[in-house]
Amino acid sequence: MRILLRLYPAAWRARYEDEFLAVLEERPLSPFDALDIMLGALDARLRPRSLAIELAPRRNPSMSPRISGYAAIAGGAVALLMVAIGLLVPEPANGSLAVFLYPVVAIALLVALLGLSAAQGRRLPVLTWTAVIVPAAGLVISLLGELGSAALGDRAIVGELSGWHLWSIGIGGAIVGSILFAAATVIVGVLSRGAAITLLVGSLALGLIGIPVGMGMFNLTPNPAVFALLVAGGVAFCLGWIWLGFAAAFPARLSAAGSAG
């Protein structure tokens, strides 16, 4: 519960945190509430001036880089596990495992995206937050799609779109958004550029190969080289997030290691 509150800006938490926690303790937290809180946090970060909070110049980070770093490590590690399962576990068991693991990845990366962007957004806020909207929206839509698919199967949820369609659109948005986020991270230069470049390469590979394959534009089976590129892209994507997470959560340790080497 408190982790979700860390998504909000410090000024918002200073004003509302106690009473907000009192509200949350009144009833069990549902997935709807958790999603609503994440959207509320995004709103508070994007439009703080519409709220009754004091926007004094901040000396401390609005969200602990350590928490978003841990989230990036967790999201990247579980995503890496999903890649391994996809390669090593036969169907349909790998699909069932993916259904359980994907929400963990999506929520962890959402926390990481918001937190890491808060850390680097003080330098180039417009660029940073523009590059967050697409992947954050993609992750939320993909989560909604998975929930919808679990609850309603192949039935339409929005217009003629089923949960699976929403999930696919969300995944596409998350991958394209990761390209934007990684590029913005390289440009801003507050977080590790090496990690951001790794994430950028992985996201580009997934975007340029994974999305066309997902749309049925070509089949991977007769293209082992393309398949290997896609797997390498997936691994780079995961390692990029893990590296970014380590750089945010343990900056001193990484710089000490860098200067020692």
Next chain:
Amino acid sequence: MASGLNDLGRFAEPALLILVALADGPKHGYAIMTEAEAISGSPLGPGTLYAALGRLERRGLIEPLPAEERRRPYRLTGAGATTLEEQLKELERFARTGLTRLASQR
């Protein structure tokens, strides 16, 4: 301009529900949330509740009272009561027009 809630976008409806929930006296966050859910018949998430509360407070339509332990009650301000009354009268006119037109076709 404090009057009108339409420019609150997707928070206009939750804001109106909050004003209605506070119409008969101060309430804290959870009481506002449950009352708004009872009035509308649909769930109101805590993130949306506080996004709407923040906007209403910013506009001076509601004000916070001293916290009771951790729970903080809110109450309507004079401007909030006026805005609520205007909104409800507008809805009343809208409903009356719709019902009149419907009745004329029967």
